[in-house]
Amino acid sequence: MSDGRLPLTLLGGALGSGKTTWARHQLYDGAFGAGLHVLVNEAAEVPVDDQLLVRAEGVTVLAGGCVCCTGQQALRAALRDLCDRRSRGAGPNRVLLETSGLADPGAIAANLRSDPILARHLRLDGILVAIDAVHALTQLAEEPLIHRQIAVADRLILTKVDVANPADLQRLQVGLGLRNPAAKIEGSQHGVTVALPSTPRDFPASLPASPNPPDPAVAAVLQLPADLDWAETMVWLSALLHARGDRVVRVKGVIPSAEGRLLVQSVRGVVEPPELLPPQPRDGDGRLVFLGRGFSETALEQSLRSFLDLPDAESSGCSEQEDGIAV
């Protein structure tokens, strides 16, 4: 549902993961609609990717600094300019920010949300992360950043699937699904969306762990009690994100409310205004996915119940949850 703010899509992924190839083809297909402005961030001083994105209505290059850290001010200035132009009736309908391969999209989302002007004018519409299906297993073992990129994604785009080893591709598909159950996983070949092969349920899928992590990453799914009021859920979730926002990297789920189905999602403790979804109930309603470190499904459920003074799961008829998956 539109709230009048300018939708911003983040496209991240490691260096050489195929972000620009994917974006170029999606632009050719018109996947982002008319009036798209593309912001391209290149950590290097000499930009090249902007030459490839000629189908966009406007392209701005932010070169010479990664926009999640050193180039943060340049990004804010560029986005404020776009918002200003839109307020005057001449701006874009949507913005796609292609980050450099060195950027943490979660940090960018948190920075933008903390900007008092941009928070009022921009709506984060999704975080897309390109994963190089040929090199991802090696990158996962060597590069902590790719783990952070995966954790905050709404869509994981497996690129170069035509040249990837089929066994590696299946391992990535299943492993990424466990690492970030909230993300949609899709395949891409030269930027064209392709179907991924089906994988057996018992396929061994552990992905390489982040090099020297402080403790294991966890993906936990919390089924909210059916009789729990949404306003009460907000009390617990807001306290949790305030205290543990640095460790709970991502929360995503649909909470039923008086107004309807609310899509709630956070990145590193920063929560976007919930989106009201179409009224038809779906299987995953009332379920929150937590990604991060330092918690488990059991701890989350126990915390929810004791914080809100709810009866135990057994006495309230809730099914027992298995503990979170270390990924």
Place this chain on the structure above:
Amino acid sequence: MCTACGIPAAPGVWTEAGAASAGDRLRARARQVRHLDRILRRHGLTVAEGGTVPGFQLARLTGEVVLVPDLPAVWAEAARMLGRPVDPLAAPYV
């Protein structure tokens, strides 16, 4: 934003979502105040309705009262008053 009280401080605070009517909003706020007061009394703080503005009154038992606009601000102010955050994933909650 109200130029007198500065509320809401930001657009679309996520914890305010979900109410379909003014009645829903009032009932939700009453339930939240009840929980907040029960939780924070354990830490020596109390919470009440904001009164004439749509916020929460957070008070120490010494009498210091702070008006905060929304749930995230309640936890931030409570952390300031207590010198540590109220952590639902720590004792006595887990």
